[in-house]
Amino acid sequence: MPRRAIAHILPWGNVGGTELATLRLAEALRAGGFDNVIYVPHLPGAESVADLVRDQGFPLARYHQIAPRKANPLPYFANVARLALDFARRQVGLVHGADLAGAYFTAQAARLSGARATSHVRCAHPRLAPVERWLLKGVERFVFVSRATMGEQDFPCPPDAADILYDAALPPTPYPRAEARAHYGLPADALVLGMAARIHPQKDHESVIRAAALLKAHHPRLRFLMVGDHRDEAAHRARFAGLERLMAETGTGDMFVFPGFEANMPRFYAALDISLLASHTEGFPLGILEAMGAGLPVVASDVGGVREAVEDGVTGFLVADADVIGFAAAIGRLAQEPALVERMGEAARAAATQRLGPDRFAREAQAFARRMLGPGRS
Numbered sequence: 001m002p003r004r005a006i007a008h009i010l011p012w013g014n015v016g017g018t019e020l021a022t023l024r025l026a027e028a029l030r031a032g033g034f035d036n037v038i039y040v041p042h043l044p045g046a047e048s049v050a051d052l053v054r055d056q057g058f059p060l061a062r063y064h065q066i067a068p069r070k071a072n073p074l075p076y077f078a079n080v081a082r083l084a085l086d087f088a089r090r091q092v093g094l095v096h097g098a099d100l101a102g103a104y105f106t107a108q109a110a111r112l113s114g115a116r117a118t119s120h121v122r123c124a125h126p127r128l129a130p131v132e133r134w135l136l137k138g139v140e141r142f143v144f145v146s147r148a149t150m151g152e153q154d155f156p157c158p159p160d161a162a163d164i165l166y167d168a169a170l171p172p173t174p175y176p177r178a179e180a181r182a183h184y185g186l187p188a189d190a191l192v193l194g195m196a197a198r199i200h201p202q203k204d205h206e207s208v209i210r211a212a213a214l215l216k217a218h219h220p221r222l223r224f225l226m227v228g229d230h231r232d233e234a235a236h237r238a239r240f241a242g243l244e245r246l247m248a249e250t251g252t253g254d255m256f257v258f259p260g261f262e263a264n265m266p267r268f269y270a271a272l273d274i275s276l277l278a279s280h281t282e283g284f285p286l287g288i289l290e291a292m293g294a295g296l297p298v299v300a301s302d303v304g305g306v307r308e309a310v311e312d313g314v315t316g317f318l319v320a321d322a323d324v325i326g327f328a329a330a331i332g333r334l335a336q337e338p339a340l341v342e343r344m345g346e347a348a349r350a351a352a353t354q355r356l357g358p359d360r361f362a363r364e365a366q367a368f369a370r371r372m373l374g375p376g377r378s
Contacts, residue, residue: 004373005035007092007115009063009102013043015052017286018122021167022098023056025365028358030058032366034373037090039063039106061086065105068131083109093373094118100125100136107138116140116372123283124152124304143368145284146305163368166308167286168361171293171353175270184257184271190223191335193299194272196262196287197279199230199239204278204301204322206246211327213250219335224255225271227262269294273341274334280321282306292352297344299330309356315348 006029008022026036037059040050053060063083068076083106087095095110097103097119110117118141128136133155143163144150150162178188186192197203208224215222230240240258247253262268269275275291275298282304289309291298298316300306312318317330334341354360 005037005090005092006094006096006369006373007037007039007061007087007090007106007110009039009095009097009106010049011041011065011097011099011101011105013041013046013049015048018098018120019049019052021122021286022096022120023052023058024167024361025096026058027056028362028365029369031362032369033375034366034369035091037061037092039102041065041105061090063106067104068135079105080109080112084113087113087115094369096120097139100132103139104132104135107136111138118143118372121145121149121153121283123149124281126152126154128154141372146308148305148308149283152304165364165368166356166361167284167289168356168358169286169289169293169352170358171349172266172269172290175264175266177270180267180271183267184225184259186223186225186257186271187221189221191219191221191274192223192225192272193274193276193331194225194227194268194291195276195278196227196265196268197277198228199236199243201239202279202281203228204280205243207322207324207327208276208278209243209246209250209252209256210324211331212252212255214324214328215332215335216252216255219332222255222331222335223257224276225268226256226258227260227268228258229261230258231260265290269296272296274299274331275316277301277306278319278327279303279306284309289352289356292348292356295345295349297334297341297348299327299334309351311347311351315344315351 008026010019030036038053039061040046042062042064050060064079066075066079092115095106095115095117099120099122103119107117117139119139120143122145136155141161142157143165181188230236275296277300279301284305288298298310300310301321302318303321307318310316319326319330
């Protein structure tokens with residue numbers, strides 16, 4: 001009997017972009033007639049990931065992450081053997097690492113079981129350790145989230161072993177704009193730019209604050225809504241304290257709202273006029289696609305695969321990494337030209353639903369699975 005199931009290996013113990021993107025992929029493959037099983041690691045806090053998998057109606061499996069050690073390699077190889085037996089028992093024909101971190105622990109087991117192995121690559125990995133490159137030898141094909149990401153890796157991947165699969169997002173559920181603004185304490189007549197990102201060194205909140213300082217005198221209606229955790233983790237709290245000091249120094253505290261983690265993203269997008277992403281590195285950020293699907297123009301750092309989603313001057317503006325003057329100029333122009341905001345927002349919506357839409361994503365994902373496994377169930 002041919003093996004038809006696809007095992008998706010989630011690498012972390014918390015719900016984030018990788019977990020949500022993998023569930024979207026599994027849903028697209030399920031619609032194409034493929035069986036899916038989601039593997040969640042035995043890690044602290046991972047029950048929230050397991051609950052999400054159950055809620056989406058997918059079979060759930062658990063696995064251990066045991067790294068190889070020269071001093072005692074036996075635990076690693078024993079874990080590989082256990083996983084290989086489990087893959088065979090579940091009739092798994094394709095093992096999909098949701099990120100390289102998932103492939104590290106499972107690609108060798110996939111090959112031992114007779115399954116094919118693939119891995120998503122969602123961000124740059126410019127400096128892999130030798131043991132990490134060895135662990136990836138079991139991966140037959142890599143799926144990159146953007147062309148830029150494909151060029152930012154420190155592991156061998158010949159062109160005939162690489163695929164690019166752009167993510168997609170459904171347009172946010174409509175939410176009352178006035179209610180959204182009231183929730184965040186934003187004036188009804190403000191021009192609101194919003195950014196959804198962890199308070200993390202990868203993200204460039206500092207350039208946004210400095211750009212706001214340059215704009216404040218001429219554009220008093222500007223407000224910045226910055227969602228993302230800055231309370232739960234110590235590292236996030238420490239970084240946010242630095243941002244608070246910078247806002248005090250620049251006199252911009254009244255321009256910014258930092259509500260913390262936001263679970264209700266439709267409410268967030270409903271409050272905005274313009275989407276913002278200031279970041280030092282990106283693979284292919286889903287938040288941009290969600291914002292574009294909501295009809296919002298984008299002002300974003302020109303890093304990674306961002307320009308593969310945002311067409312500069314058409315669906316938004318791209319700004320060089322950490323270019324404070326560039327951010328101020330792009331935001332200032334949109335603040336002065338309401339018609340441009342509307343025109344770019346409509347172009348962004350069209351791009352998110354057509355060129356980068358969910359139907360295209362499902363077709364490409366199912367085509368990849370057929371190349372690896374043959375046709376799904378009719």
